[in-house]
Amino acid sequence: MSNRVRYIIKRIGYAVITIFVLIALTFTLMHLLPGDPFTGPKAIPESVKEALNVKYGLDKPLLQQFFIYVGNVLSGDLGASVPDGRLVTDIIKQAFPVSLELGIRSLIFAFIIGILLGIVAAIKRGTVWDSASMFLALIGVSVPSFIIGSLLQYFLGLKLYQATGTQVFAIMGWTTANSKILPAFALAFSSMATISRLMRTSMLDVLNQDYIKTAKAKGLKQRQIIWLHAVRNAIMPVVTVMGPLVASVLTGAFVVENIFSIPGLGKYFVQSVQTNNYTVISGTTIFYGTFLILANLVVDLIYGFIDPRVKLTGGKE
């Protein structure tokens, strides 16, 4: 077996263990939340409460519930939302594609703008350009997304409409093309800042390398050096933050989804924690967790394939 295959198998094995621990932890934590899914503004008769517990399998001992749950998860059944009874898999199937599209759009925004800013800052290091582009990048990350989202919606959604008489950007929803720009943009800001700063550091690093000096000595034009040699190599580390970035975009999505009334998965997660909706809490956590762990895995593997210096052997020769 080659090193690479062994490494991949090992990583997948770890991922499975991680997901299992994640399930156990989430399960424990959510049962510590005060109250239960059926607590409502009006007192429910004891006998009804018992019947509800039986219906959702909450009458059994916790440990037994846990094993039943793990068994169900393994067979792809995430249970039914309490107390309204929708299947958690249905919720994810309906809501996740929306969140995913929002996330991808915002990451594309973030990457293009972030990398450009990073390059400018690095080439013009120490000048006004450097400060200006870093400032621009940072201004995005310095304002919480709920403020950015609301401001974008107010000025570009409403005020622009009132001024021009046409709806350039829709204020809410996720159906028309003009409704998908503002939310993606609002969500992109913080990732953009991360990417641009990483790109700047990485570019500075690369620009000091010998092969750049060689290229200079060979008389290549500045533009060729930057685009052909520096940027290609400097982008490499940016790829590694993809995993964490996906995570931050997914959690950040909650705020943006609320402001722009987008039917995504982010708000289900927050709502479910607030309403003690056990199955949705654990269902979305497991789904997100698995998604992130896989995203990290894929990023690592991709990184290994593109960068010949990284050997996929887990650090030991």
Place this chain on the structure above:
Amino acid sequence: MRFKKVLAAALACAMVVSTAVTSSAASLYPGTPDEDMVTIDMRAEPPELNSLLTTDVASGNILRMTMAGLTKLDENDIPQPDLAESWDVSEDGTTYTLHLREDGKWSNGEPVTANDFVYAWHMISKPETASAYGFIVYQNIKNGQAVFDGTMDESEMGVKAIDDYTLEVQFENPIPYALHLFSFASFYPLNQKAYEEIGADKYAKEADSIVTNGAYKIAEWVHDDHVTLEKNEEYYGAADISIPKVKYLMMKDTNARMNAFKAGQLDCFNLSGEQIEQFANEGFETKAYVDNGNWYFQYNTKVKGLDNAKIRQALGMAIDLQSLCDNVRKDGSLPATGIVPTGINGAENKLYSEARGNLVTYDAEQAKALFEEGLAEAGMTADEFKISLITDDTTQAQKESAFYQEQWKQALGITVDISPMPFKARLQAMTDGDFDIVFAGWAPDYNDAMTYLDMFTTENGNNYGKYSSEEYDKLIADAMKEVDPVKRQDMLIQAETLLVSTDAPVFPLYFSAVSYAVSDKLQGMTRTGFQEFDFQDGATIAK
């Protein structure tokens, strides 16, 4: 491409900001462009459209439009005939014989018969249905509780189909608000065939898994995004329904609603206090109604210090409710005059609150004096009196709590800690008796003072403060059996006086109001405390 768009937009935006737009007051907001549809914001997803299980306002809004019951409320919350064309009431006020119309039709083509009601009421009284609101049926219908407990067969329950179109209902006690109850979702009929075909677990989870009989049908339901209703042409009263389609959005953000309304993407939404001011400054007229919600402090009478009635009275008397409504809430809410809000019906076709008058006073000086007396009785000093106020974690609730805290500090010189909690955690703390004072609200189930007052009897599950008074319990129990409406009302007023003024285990703060903006397009919509949205009382789309 996109970059250019963004750039252009940014430039345009800068222009807008620099040249402030001024617009005239006339016809500011014409509403959505669709000719056959109105779009309103309902704020939340209807979580349960199965009428056996439903408990919440949002689901109630959709069911009211899509289901026909025995009666329905008109624009003044007065019950009117719906499927029941007429009815006879027995001398003692406990037996109703209802004559149903013969042209009621389910969306699966079956006729609506008396048996559909019997089936629904039997189902809701089964423990395995686990209906959180079922008690409103089986505790009122004769023998219902015994059927629920399993000590009697369901055939002995007080609901019978005399023939396909005659329904006989026997209540345990004479209920003055029975016709109002019949319009409540828990009393809706259910199509047995459809319910069994779809299965209880799946019923009403999606637009195509529910069978309805009302003025509208569910055309589209995208969870947590929108529900679209379409006029049901087979409904017996279809000729009186004029709006072809209604779209309910579930928006979560206050500013977004305002922006959407102003940009013509929304015809109606609820306003925050600041938004009312903003519209007032623009010269745009907003509307409001008292929603019969009541917000109050519930004191834990088992906590040292709070077990003293004088201290409890003092805590309430120290709060300037007028200032609360005028300066903090600013949404048209009314200072409470008792535990029963002003919109609730009373005897002799008058409002209950008119007979009751005002039971609540604000007097900071007397509060201080009472507080000192109470402390002396309890054998405590002001320093030993350390309590906290549990409140919801919404921005509004926390703001109000800060106001109460400051009022107590100024009037009584005490510092009350505030502990904001998520909704479920607050209810759990209340259930566990793990609180000093809790800021709680109550929405009525039916249009009668009893829905507010029976919750403070010793054995009631909603009596979280563990208030216990033999006198109070007796007044409520007697009122339940009393046939004469005026005598019954007197008993209830006596009980309420005991509750609010004398013993003071609760302190009513305000009767909440809902302010909303409507576009010029949408006319004649009904919004009341019992019908958050209704489009069946002559609502139209203005041309």
Place this chain on the structure above:
Amino acid sequence: MFKKKKKPIAVQQESVYDVSGKISAEAFEQVGVDTGAMESIVRPSISFWKDAFQRIKKSKVAVVCLIILGLLILGAIFAPMLSPFNYSDQNVAYSNQPMMFQDPNNGKTHLFGTDALGRDIFVRSWYGARVSLTVAIVVALIDCLVGVVYGGISGYFGGAVDNIMMRIVEVISGIPYLIIVILLMTVFERGIGTIILAYSLTGWTGMARLVRGQVLSLGEQEFVIAAKTMGAKPSRIIGQHLVPNILSVIIVNITLDIPNVIFVEAFLSMLGLGIAPPQSSWGIMANDGISVFQSYPSQLVIPALFICLTMLSFNLLGDQLRDAFDPKLRR
């Protein structure tokens, strides 16, 4: 860049010439070979820290950031003491007043106006600075401490220990922190302590990873191997050799962690999970402000500016520190 002008070597100015114009042999002196002088370092030795400090001093951006942060901290400490208002005093009759509003009753001026309950926004901003900055700095320090110890141990021992410890980190960072935070917020009393605890429980993983990576690469270097060979205890190697070498990474990460925490605090406030009333924090003020910004924009702009300024300063400072500490970027 740091070259110092060398003093010219002193030339003997006495006459070394005799009458005939020849140089006498006595004027010459045998110097020999001074091995010590050959080895001496003429350029003043600039330590790592000195170099970094000098570079920071040269960076205008870094200096401005430091000044802003200094002012913010001083303001947070003293402004609430000096203001005639208390952060919780209400005057609901004068709520939502504009900036520079003068109270007609007592003639005192509300510099930043008043909020929805008629509380002075100026003093609340500075009180909020106390809360937000305390939370941010304490969390960053805890993250750093836990992260360094954990990452250091993991990276130093490597092998199975490292594997297990890193798996644990992966699991912890896999749990969305929201669950933990909401849980703790509901179980414990609202307050600075709970926010700090909640965020530190998950926040340290990033630092642990970073430190581990650094330790792994440093561990292969000669001076560590030398120390090991000489029988130094692990604690000594970690403390004496590894930590100082990765300090720059740690410091940079702290400055970048602080804005993150401020962000989280704002996010929690938005969910209603912030600090309990009547206390203020920037997150709570921004959240209150966002709901009224169409009517009273200053109530949003003021806390947003505070947040923005702090985050910018920490972020820019972090970037400058990174440049300053990075030996590869020495000029």
